[in-house]
Amino acid sequence: MTNIRAIDMMVLDDVFDMGGGYVLNFSDRTFAQFFAEELNIDIDDPIYARTGGSKGKRLRCFLQTVDKPTVVRTLRALWEYREALRQRAGQPDKIQNAHGRLLEVINRVQGRSDNAAATVRIAFDRPKLAKIKSELVTLSSLAPQARGYAFENFLKNLFDAHGLAAQEPFRLKGEQIDGSFQFGNETYLVEAKWHGHPMGVAELHTFHGKIEQKAAWTRGLFVSNSGFTEDGLVAFGRGKRVICMDGYDLYEMLDREIPLNHVLERKVRRAAETGSPFIRVRDLFPH
Structure with missing residues (x-):
């Protein structure tokens, strides 16, 4: 069985501009150099030229020849290179x-379940996304009590749309929303607040205290529409079991059609790498 279906290869042709035998802006020399430096692979090996010697044909043959983890590493490395090129040129992405x-292609290569692939497809249901985004935009114009319930409904719709149905429904309690959801093998408690001021260290410690009273594998997602103070994040420290999102994260995620599950994956990974609970979506997914 091949690594990549024909329909997925069409996606890669579009994303990496592989028409006419080319791949992005690579010359033969820089193509070989990229594979050697980034992946420690000799892309000029004749085994990858069985269907032709152009860069596009060698890449297609390579992706169908190597093991799946190498396919995934290659696609991610090519994406980083593509985005670096585009950012340097200051150009918008021509591929919607x-x-x-x-x-989606990477998910299928990795053997994610049909449900996981469906989650990604649901995330790009544009009418549903537009409705959820509209809910977020209108929240700020509501009175506090109505806004709290509307924010609760927004979160329910957001998590359900991404296949992250809450284990315990989101419930409005005073000025905060509590709930929980399963993500991967971890259980996450959720605290969401819509205040006029950023959350400080006291709120962060209070939420982390709730998590520490639960099982050792419990994690936390703190959603604050108004964000978090820099001093509070510094005082809260690193290496905690909490990741954070603010209102800009929510809006940018919906506006750029980035699935919530991918945002959470990237935030969890960056928290593991840096110890920081809050890395903004625009820094995790640069334009």
Whole structure:
């Protein structure tokens, strides 16, 4: 069985501009150099030229020849290179939802379940996304009590749309919303607040205290529409079991059609790498 279906290869042709035998802006020399430096692979090996010697044909043959983890590493490395090129040129992406389409291919290569693949597809149901985004935009114009219930409904719809149905329904309690959901093998408690001021260290410690009273594998997602103070994040420290999102994260995620599950994956990974609970979506997914 091949690594990549013909229909997925069409996506890669679009994303990596592989028409006419080319791949992005690579010359033969820089193509070989990229594979050697980034992946420690000799792309000029004759085994990858069985269907032709152009860069596009060698890449297609390579992706169908090597093991699946290598395919995934290659696609991610090519995406990083593609985005670096585009950012340097200051150009908008000509391919609609390029990153989301690439992630769908990667999910299938990795053998994710049909449900996981469906989650990505649901995330790009544009009418549903537009409705959820509209709910977020209108929240700020509501009175506090109505806004709290509307924020609760927004979160329910957001998590359900991404296949992350809450284990315990989101419930409005005073000015905060509590709930929980399963993500991967971890259980996450959720605290969401819509205040006029950023959350400080006291709120972060209070939420982390709730998590520490639960099982050792419990994690936390703190959603604060107004964000978090820099001093509070510094005082809260690193290496905690909490990741954070603010209102800009929510809006940018919906506006750029980045699936919530991918945002959570990237935030969890960056928290593990840096110890920081809050890395903004625009820094995790640069334009």
